Every structure is written in structure tokens, then in C-alpha cells.
Amino acid sequence: MEKTVAIELKGITKVFGDVIANKNVDLELYRGEILSVLGENGSGKTTLMNMIAGIYFPDEGQIFVDGKEVVIKSPKDAFAHKIGMIHQHFKLVDVFTAADNIILGEKCPKFDVKQEAERIRAEHEAENKAFEEYKPEEHTGVLSYMKAPKFHKPSETKRKIAALPFVKLGRAMKFNWLARHRADEVQKIANKFGFQIDLKKKIYDMSVSEKQTVEIIKVLYRGADILILDEPTAVLTPQEIDKLFEVLRNMKAHGKSIIIITHKLNEVMEISDRVAVLRKGEHIATVNTSETNEQELTEMMVGKKVSLNIDRTEPHDAKDRLVVSGLTALNEEGVKVLDDVSFEARSGEILGIAGIAGSGQRQLLEAIAGLYKVKSGEITYNDPNNEDKPVDLRSKTPLQIRNLGVRLSFVPEDRLGMGLVGNMDLVDNMMLRSYRKGFMFLDRKSPKKLAETIVEELEVVTPSTHTAVRKLSGGNVQKVLVGREISSAPTVLMAAYPVRGLDINSSYTIYNLLNEQKEKGVAVIFVGEDLDVLIELCDRIMVICAGKVTGVVDGRTANKNDIGLLMMGKSSEENEAADNETQAIKEDGIDE
Amino acid sequence: MSNMKNSARTLKEAKEPLFHLVKRQQISTGKAWAIRIGTIIFSILFISVLTSIVFRESPFEVIKYMFEGAFGTNLRVNVFFRDMSILLIIALAVTPAFKMKFWNIGAEGQVLISAYLTIVCMYYLGGKVSNGALIVISLLAALVGGMAWAVIPAIFKALWNTNETLFTLMMNYIALQIVLFSIKVWMPAGSGQLAPLPYGNLPHIGGGDYVTSIIVAIIITLFLFVYMRFSKHGYEVAVVGESQNTARYIGINVPKIIVRTLALSGAICGVAGFLIAAGIDHTVSIDTVGGRGFTAVLVSWLGQFNPLAMTVMSFVVILLTIGTTNVMVNSGVANDFFAEVSTGVAFLIIIICEFFIRYNIKFRKRVENDHPAVPDNQQQAELQEGGTAHIEDENEIGSEEVE
Numbered sequence: 001m002e003k004t005v006a007i008e009l010k011g012i013t014k015v016f017g018d019v020i021a022n023k024n025v026d027l028e029l030y031r032g033e034i035l036s037v038l039g040e041n042g043s044g045k046t047t048l049m050n051m052i053a054g055i056y057f058p059d060e061g062q063i064f065v066d067g068k069e070v071v072i073k074s075p076k077d078a079f080a081h082k083i084g085m086i087h088q089h090f091k092l093v094d095v096f097t098a099a100d101n102i103i104l105g106e107k108c109p110k111f112d113v114k115q116e117a118e119r120i121r122a123e124h125e126a127e128n129k130a131f132e133e134y135k136p137e138e139h140t141g142v143l144s145y146m147k148a149p150k151f152h153k154p155s156e157t158k159r160k161i162a163a164l165p166f167v168k169l170g171r172a173m174k175f176n177w178l179a180r181h182r183a184d185e186v187q188k189i190a191n192k193f194g195f196q197i198d199l200k201k202k203i204y205d206m207s208v209s210e211k212q213t214v215e216i217i218k219v220l221y222r223g224a225d226i227l228i229l230d231e232p233t234a235v236l237t238p239q240e241i242d243k244l245f246e247v248l249r250n251m252k253a254h255g256k257s258i259i260i261i262t263h264k265l266n267e268v269m270e271i272s273d274r275v276a277v278l279r280k281g282e283h284i285a286t287v288n289t290s291e292t293n294e295q296e297l298t299e300m301m302v303g304k305k306v307s308l309n310i311d312r313t314e315p316h317d318a319k320d321r322l323v324v325s326g327l328t329a330l331n332e333e334g335v336k337v338l339d340d341v342s343f344e345a346r347s348g349e350i351l352g353i354a355g356i357a358g359s360g361q362r363q364l365l366e367a368i369a370g371l372y373k374v375k376s377g378e379i380t381y382n383d384p385n386n387e388d389k390p391v392d393l394r395s396k397t398p399l400q401i402r403n404l405g406v407r408l409s410f411v412p413e414d415r416l417g418m419g420l421v422g423n424m425d426l427v428d429n430m431m432l433r434s435y436r437k438g439f440m441f442l443d444r445k446s447p448k449k450l451a452e453t454i455v456e457e458l459e460v461v462t463p464s465t466h467t468a469v470r471k472l473s474g475g476n477v478q479k480v481l482v483g484r485e486i487s488s489a490p491t492v493l494m495a496a497y498p499v500r501g502l503d504i505n506s507s508y509t510i511y512n513l514l515n516e517q518k519e520k521g522v523a524v525i526f527v528g529e530d531l532d533v534l535i536e537l538c539d540r541i542m543v544i545c546a547g548k549v550t551g552v553v554d555g556r557t558a559n560k561n562d563i564g565l566l567m568m569g570k571s572s573e574e575n576e577a578a579d580n581e582t583q584a585i586k587e588d589g590i591d592e
Numbered sequence: 593m594s595n596m597k598n599s600a601r602t603l604k605e606a607k608e609p610l611f612h613l614v615k616r617q618q619i620s621t622g623k624a625w626a627i628r629i630g631t632i633i634f635s636i637l638f639i640s641v642l643t644s645i646v647f648r649e650s651p652f653e654v655i656k657y658m659f660e661g662a663f664g665t666n667l668r669v670n671v672f673f674r675d676m677s678i679l680l681i682i683a684l685a686v687t688p689a690f691k692m693k694f695w696n697i698g699a700e701g702q703v704l705i706s707a708y709l710t711i712v713c714m715y716y717l718g719g720k721v722s723n724g725a726l727i728v729i730s731l732l733a734a735l736v737g738g739m740a741w742a743v744i745p746a747i748f749k750a751l752w753n754t755n756e757t758l759f760t761l762m763m764n765y766i767a768l769q770i771v772l773f774s775i776k777v778w779m780p781a782g783s784g785q786l787a788p789l790p791y792g793n794l795p796h797i798g799g800g801d802y803v804t805s806i807i808v809a810i811i812i813t814l815f816l817f818v819y820m821r822f823s824k825h826g827y828e829v830a831v832v833g834e835s836q837n838t839a840r841y842i843g844i845n846v847p848k849i850i851v852r853t854l855a856l857s858g859a860i861c862g863v864a865g866f867l868i869a870a871g872i873d874h875t876v877s878i879d880t881v882g883g884r885g886f887t888a889v890l891v892s893w894l895g896q897f898n899p900l901a902m903t904v905m906s907f908v909v910i911l912l913t914i915g916t917t918n919v920m921v922n923s924g925v926a927n928d929f930f931a932e933v934s935t936g937v938a939f940l941i942i943i944i945c946e947f948f949i950r951y952n953i954k955f956r957k958r959v960e961n962d963h964p965a966v967p968d969n970q971q972q973a974e975l976q977e978g979g980t981a982h983i984e985d986e987n988e989i990g991s992e993e994v995e
Binding site for chain 1: 614647822823824827831834835837838840841842843844845
């Protein structure tokens with residue numbers, strides 16, 4: 001098949017202040033292919049795509065669509081060139097149905113009053129003529145009177161024409177929105193590409209995956225031939241990812257070109273035809289997926305050889321350090337965010353927590369840390385410095401917990417909003433944990449020493465220890481936070497999404513730190529989103545779904561699919577049933 | 593690595609906006625202050641030119657009148673420093689709350705209620721107890737009043753998250769009405785003004801009523817400087833202001849800090865009210881504070897919540913107010929409308945300068961370079977580290993402007 005170029009980028013450069021986000025990037029996208037744009041966080045993937053989608057304007061360089069140079073100044077321009085982007089954060093109106101979200105913002109077709117008047121006049125004249133020629137005796141069916149032409153009085157024609165400006169106004173104000181059949185067009189598109197979705201459902205009732213589907217249909221509805229998906233799999237379960245990929249392949253078969261931004265290698269290998277690798281804003285290479293492998297891609301991405309193995313040692317002398325039983329908590333609306341959660345975290349072991357984002361992971365860790373109100377249940381800490389004497393942690397404030405001698409460290413999900421103070425420098429951030437020591441006045445000497453140690457040992461890139469942490473990159477911010485939390489020699493270390501947004505090297509630094517703590521006999525609780533990492537790193541993995549524990553699996557024997565199903569709240573028996581069902585569907589498909 | 597295609601590089605001058613606003617990565621404190629001082633001088637020049645155009649005087653004349661108004665005679669110097677120190681004390685009072693992002697605009701009411709309570713003590717106890725005892729009692733009453741007016745909104749904020757700005761504003765009106773009511777009670781007939789009371793007045797140190805105010809202002813400035821920068825309390829205030837979540841996370845009792853800080857704020861307002869009532873006016877009216885509670889907000893912001901910088905700013909603000917009034921008097925204008933207009937213009941210029949300290953305006957480069965200024969790989973790697981933070985900054989432009 002002859003390949004035709006859909007989009008070509010030539011020498012695209014974008015600079016933000018002193019930072020070069022993209023430098024002289026050349027890229028081609030063919031019709032009917034899936035191109036992965038691969039790169040670490042901060043490598044300029046999203047910036048580059050935003051320039052195609054009209055969010056940013058390139059400082060330099062040219063964009064060609066179908067061989068013609070184009071100027072894309074706004075998302076509107078992008079749509080005019082049939083380019084649509086599905087952003088990482090969905091932009092939907094919660095109280096509208098899926099269909100309404102999709103047709104929202106649609107331009108009303110041109111409405112020319114004069115032309116329309118002509119049309120009505122001609123129509124009425126034709127009907128009047130038909131009326132005159134109509135002979136009732138020739139039509140004898142029961143319902144024939146319904147088909148009979150009607151006579152339009154001149155006054156009626158006049159009235160209709162006089163009303164036209166108001167019709168135009170109504171169209172402009174989108175009163176046509178109230179039409180009952182407005183979703184039909186949308187449904188057609190959904191059927192064409194094999195989306196399974198109820199278009200009458202309200203957005204607030206939808207899962208993340210359904211919302212994403214709505215976004216994709218929206219873009220297709222506007223006639224996009226080139227779709228850009230920004231990290232579409234980040235929020236999906238393995239099963240949902242499979243479903244998404246199925247749809248993407250379907251769209252490809254219909255001749256659409258798709259760009260998918262990602263930093264997950266296995267997905268790149270699975271879905272894409274070609275891979276473009278970006279590193280530090282530069283385009284490194286574009287390769288055919290079939291001619292490469294994960295190791296090679298990683299090296300291109302990082303720029304040097306990296307080993308992607310996490311070594312996992314056997315836990316020794318594991319004792320129950322933290323025991324949670326029957327923990328239930330409500331959110332502000334009175335909905336259960338934690339429902340009868342029971343588990344134990346053991347010393348010298350990493351306990352992973354898997355689940356769809358927002359299943360209660362944050363609330364669970366905050367409840368243990370004394371930051372979230374608990375309705376019922378027990379949280380018990382077995383104090384290793386006191387012959388494992390149980391200490392009740394329930395409904396204690398963080399200060400009370402610390403005063404009890406419990407060495408609980410917590411790396412929260414929101415690094416700059418909770419773990420650190422963005423506008424303060426490294427020294428003052430170190431002081432957060434220690435400032436209470438001494439009388440009246442602050443001691444900045446030991447925090448400064450600690451900051452210097454962390455900068456040195458964890459290789460934090462910072463101009464000085466007096467730089468505001470907000471100005472550091474994600475990876476360095478995380479090193480500062482984890483470094484501080486580890487420095488207090490914890491016995492329990494909780495980390496929520498500690499590698500989110502980090503590049504590969506920083507991620508591995510964090511994994512190694514967690515492993516080191518495990519070796520030291522710390523009970524580590526690790527909330528993660530990348531199932532591959534969870535399976536490689538953790539000794540046990542607890543899966544939660546909508547605030548309930550749906551299963552605890554052994555990290556050494558776990559498989560991704562099982563965890564995925566547990567994440568959606570299906571027990572293993574149901575799994576089998578579901579498997580059978582899929583099997584049946586597949587067979588049905590074959591029959592057809 | 594990258595295959596340079598110079599032919600493909602074209603500048604898109606016509607299609608891009610003329611300039612960008614770029615958030616400054618880093619600006620040295622010295623440079624920022626140089627810009628601020630420069631702006632202040634510019635704003636004085638600007639309003640003198642403005643005034644000279646309106647009143648057909650030479651701009652130099654105007655500037656001369658301005659400084660004469662402030663420092664022309666001994667009495668004027670006296671008044672200048674007295675007003676400046678009172679304004680500075682009120683500005684210092686609101687600062688800890690602002691540092692905590694508690695937008696207290698109730699300094700007006702807090703000062704007024706404490707001045708009022710001072711007068712209440714003088715009115716009812718005057719002549720019955722010794723002067724010394726009366727001063728102590730009225731100081732205590734002033735402190736309690738100022739604190740109450742600040743702590744009540746703080747408690748509501750801490751427990752029920754009410755809007756502190758509206759709450760403190762309403763507290764101002766309550767204080768105002770209490771004063772109006774009391775004056776009606778004390779002076780049922782006549783001018784409706786309370787004559788200065790002869791009891792419980794602060795002794796004049798060094799022959800003028802300004803010296804006490806200056807001494808108190810210096811003490812409070814130094815105290816607050818140390819408190820904010822080197823004490824645990826100050827650190828806690830900063831953490832709560834930056835992020836309440838972080839504060840909770842490290843075990844700070846947020847409601848306690850809010851109430852404690854506002855108690856301090858109110859107490860300092862109490863001192864200001866006491867100085868005004870017992871030291872200067874010896875009476876109270878609804879004009880006792882005369883908007884200084886609001887001007888203090890401006891001083892605190894312009895001084896970047898730094899007590900030492902606020903000293904400079906209160907100097908400038910008083911110079912502008914007194915100076916422009918004197919210009920009006922010398923121009924034979926009976927009212928101070930134009931004085932207020934020109935002071936407002938000057939403040940506006942000073943506030944706008946903050947925007948330019950935060951953002952850099954970059955005009956489109958017209959030079960067609962072969963290569964943009966691309967640093968070598970090493971440097972670029974370092975730049976990239978800060979990359980994400982910077983891009984976020986770019987997005988913040990809209991929200992930052994609101995401040």
C-alpha cells in the first residue's frame with residue numbers, strides 16, 4: 001500500500017523562557033497508521049502535540065498537512081485541518097449526557113434567510129400545484145387522506161417567511177439542541193468504530209474509561225482524521241486498555257491516523273506501527289515497531305544503558321508492624337470511601353496497594369497517618385522498640401502519633417501541596433519535621449546539614465539548598481521529600497505514587513530507596529499505578545476497589561490480568577465467568 | 593544527533609502576537625528593590641507633572657511644596673513622623689495575618705474599637721483613679737478590644753471556614769456604629785463631637801507627642817522582624833499560609849495557629865488605637881482611624897511583608913498624602929480631591945510595578961538568527977531539570993494577575 005503523509009513537522013522549536021521544550025523536531029505521520037510518541041516526562045512530547053493541536057504556537061518551524069504548509073493558531077484551526085486531540089484531563093460537562101457533550105459547541109450550519117425564503121416559497125407553490133391536480137377519487141386507501149397534499153394559503157407562506165429571522169436566531173442560540181434525535185448522528189459514529197457506550201448516560205455517572213470514550217467520539221464527530229491521544233492508558237485497567245486498543249485498531253482500519261503519547265514501553269510495542277522517540281525536547285529517531293525492542297527504545301529514551309530490573313530480596317523476620325482491621329471512613333457527602341478495610345503491613349516487606357485511581361488509596365494512607373477521619377475500625381502499631389507492644393493509632397492527630405514514639409513516615413501523593421511547601425527552600429522544608437525541637441527560636445543548622453546530605457547522597461540537582469523546591473523538577477522534588485521522610489529512621493514508610501511524573505532514572509532511585517528501607521526492616525506500603533512495577537517490586541499486593549479490599553496477592557506469583565480484574569471489583573470466581581463470557585463473545589464473532 | 597535543516601527554519605513574525613508575558617525565573621532581591629525605588633521616584637515625578645499641568649505651576653514648584661508640606665517646619669516634621677509611625681504600626685499588625693493568607697481588612701475596626709475603649713476608660717474612670725493607673729487600664733482595654741475584633745473572625749474562619757474578608761469588613765462597621773452610638777449617648781445635644789478628655793493622657797516624651805509613637809513603632813518593627821523570621825511561631829504561620837495541608841501533615845494545629853496569629857494582629861492594632869486615643873487625639877470619632885486601616889494593607893503588601901521594607905513604604909505613603917495636600921493648599925484649592933486623586937495615581941503606578949517584577953515582557957525577536965541561542969548539552973540538561981516547573985509557571989499567569 002502506498003503510504004501518504006498526513007502531517008509533517010519540520011524543524012519545530014518551542015522555547016519557554018530559558019527552557020527549550022522542543023528543539024528542531026522533524027516528524028511525519030502517515031495515513032492509517034498508529035504512531036507512538038515515546039519519551040520521558042519533560043521530554044517535550046505533550047508540548048509538541050499541543051503545537052499540532054493549536055494550544056501552543058511553535059517559535060520556529062513548519063507544519064504541513066497533506067503536503068501543504070498550514071498555520072495552526074487555535075484548536076479551531078486544528079479542527080479545520082481535521083486534527084483532534086484527546087487530553088489527559090478530560091474536558092467534559094458533568095451534568096450533561098454523553099451525547100450532549102459531544103455535540104456541544106458544534107457550529108450551526110449556515111442559515112441564509114433569503115435562500116430559505118425561496119425554498120419555502122417554492123415548496124409551497126409545488127404543493128399547491130399538487131393540490132390542484134390532486135383527485136381524491138383516485139386514492140382510496142384508508143390512510144390516503146394523510147398523504148394528500150395540503151393547500152397553503154398565501155398568508156401562511158408569508159407568515160413562515162416572516163418568521164425566518166427568528167428561526168435563524170433560534171438556531172444561533174442552539175435551540176435545535178432540544179431536538180429529540182440529536183444523538184442519532186453520534187450513535188452512528190459510535191457504531192461505526194465499535195464503541196460500546198450509552199450516549200444518554202450523564203458524565204457524572206461514568207467511569208474514567210467511559211469518559212475517555214466520550215472524548216474520543218467527540219473528536220471523531222467533529223470529523224477528525226488525525227487523532228492525538230495524550231497518555232490515554234494512564235488511568236485505565238488492563239482490560240480497559242485492551243478495549244481501547246481494539247477501538248484504536250478499528251479506527252486505523254478506517255483510515256484514521258493516530259498519535260499516542262506514552263512512556264509505557266509494552267504498550268508501544270503492542271499498539272503502534274512506528275515509534276518516535278523524544279529526549280530532552282529533541283527528536284532522537286523514528287523506528288518501525290517491528291524492528292525494535294524495549295531495551296533499545298529505553299536506551300534511546302534515556303540516552304544511556306539502563307538496567308530495568310528491580311531486585312527483590314526475600315523478606316526475613318517479617319512481623320506484623322501495622323495492623324488495620326475493619327477500617328471504614330466516610331467522605332464529606334457521607335459516602336463510604338473506605339469500607340471495612342483490613343490488612344497488615346509487615347516489617348522487612350513491601351506491601352503494594354493497587355487500584356484504579358481514587359479507589360480510596362489516598363484516604364487509607366491519610367487515615368493511618370491521622371489526617372483523615374475514621375468512622376470505625378482499628379489501626380494498631382506494634383512498637384518494635386517496646387517489645388512489639390501494640391499502640392492504638394486510631395483517631396490520633398499526626399502530632400499525637402509522633403509523641404507516642406511511632407516512627408511513621410508518609411510520602412503523600414501531593415508532594416508540593418502536602419509533603420512539602422513549594423515556596424520554601426530545601427532547608428526550611430527539612431525543618432518541617434524537626435522545627436519543634438528547642439525553645440522559641442528555630443534551629444536552621446541541622447536542617448541545613450540534612451539538606452546538604454540529601455542533595456549529595458540522592459544526587460538532587462539544585463542550584464543550592466536555598467532554592468525554593470517548587471523550582472526543582474518533579475524527580476528532584478520527590479528525592480527531597482523521600483529523603484526527608486527516610487532520614488527520621490522510620491519503622492513504617494508509606495509512599496503514595498512516589499514515581500508519578502518521574503523519569504526512569506529517578507524512578508529507579510526511588511525503587512532502590514524503598515528496597516533499602518525494606519532491607520532495614522521497615523514495613524513499606526507502596527501505592528502504585530504501574531502494575532508491572534508493583535509486580536516486580538512488592539512482596540504482597542493488596543488490591544482495592546471502591547474502598548473495599550478485593551484481594552491480596554503474592555507479588556512473586558501474581559499476574560497482571562488477575563490484578564486488573566480485582567481492580568474492577570471482580571472476585572476470582574467471577575473472573576472465570578467473565579472469561580467464559582469473553583470466550584463466548586469471541587466464538588460468536590467467529591460464527592458470524 | 594539532530595539533523596539541522598536550516599532551510600526549514602522560518603520565523604513566523606506576522607502570525608504571532610507582538611509580545612509574550614514570561615514569568616521571571618529568578619530576580620535578585622536587590623534588583624527588585626531597585627525597580628521598586630525607581631518606580632516610587634517615577635510616581636512622584638509623574639504626579640508632580642500631572643499636578644503642574646492641572647494647576648499651571650512648574651513641576652519643580654510642586655515637588656518643593658510636597659517636601660515643604662512634609663518637612664517644612666518643626667511641627668510638620670513632628671506630624672509627619674507621628675503619622676508615619678502610626679501607619680507603620682497598623683501595617684505591622686496586619687502582616688502576620690497576611691503572611692498566613694488570612695485577608696484581614698479589619699484593621700480599621702480593630703484600631704477604632706481599641707481607641708474607643710481607651711476613651712471609654714478615660715471617660716468613666718477619669719479623675720477617679722490616678723493617671724498612671726488609668727493609662728494601664730485603658731491600654732489593657734485597648735488590647736482586649738483589638739484582639740476581640742480580630743479573634744472573632746479568626747474563630748469563625750478556623751472552625752467553619754467563613755470568609756474572613758467579608759467578616760472583618762463587617763466588624764469594621766460594627767465598631768463604627770458602636771462609636772456613633774456612644775457619642776450620641778455622651779453628647780445628646782450640641783456639636784456631636786466629644787471634646788478632648790484631660791485624663792489618662794500619655795506623657796509627652798521629649799516635648800512632642802510623636803516620640804512615644806516612634807519608640808513603639810521601632811520596638812514593634814524589630815519584634816515582628818524577629819518573630820516572623822526566627823521564631824517557631826513565625827515558621828508555623830508561614831507553613832499555614834503556604835499550604836494548610838502541609839501544616840496538617842506535619843501535625844500543626846491549624847485552627848490554633850489562625851486564632852493565635854490573629855490575636856497578635858489584634859493586639860498590635862490595639863496598641864495603635866491606644867496611641868491614637870491616649871497619645872494624640874484624646875477623643876474618639878468615626879474619623880479617628882480615617883482609612884489608615886486600609887492604607888496599612890497597601891503598605892504591608894508593598895513592603896512584601898518585610899517589616900524593615902514596610903518602614904520605607906510607610907514613609908513614602910505619608911510623604912505622598914501630606915505632600916499632595918500641601919500642594920493643594922498652596923495652589924489655592926479648598927478641597928483635597930485632587931490630592932487624593934494624585935495619591936491614588938501614585939499608588940497605582942507603584943502597584944503596577946509589582947507586575948513587572950514578576951513578569952518579563954518579551955517582544956518578538958526580529959533578527960533572523962541561524963540558530964537560536966541554544967546552550968551546549970551540559971547546560972541544556974540542567975535547564976531541562978527545571979523545565980516542568982517553568983512551564984507550569986507559564987500557565988499560572990492568569991491566576992497570578994488576580995493578586
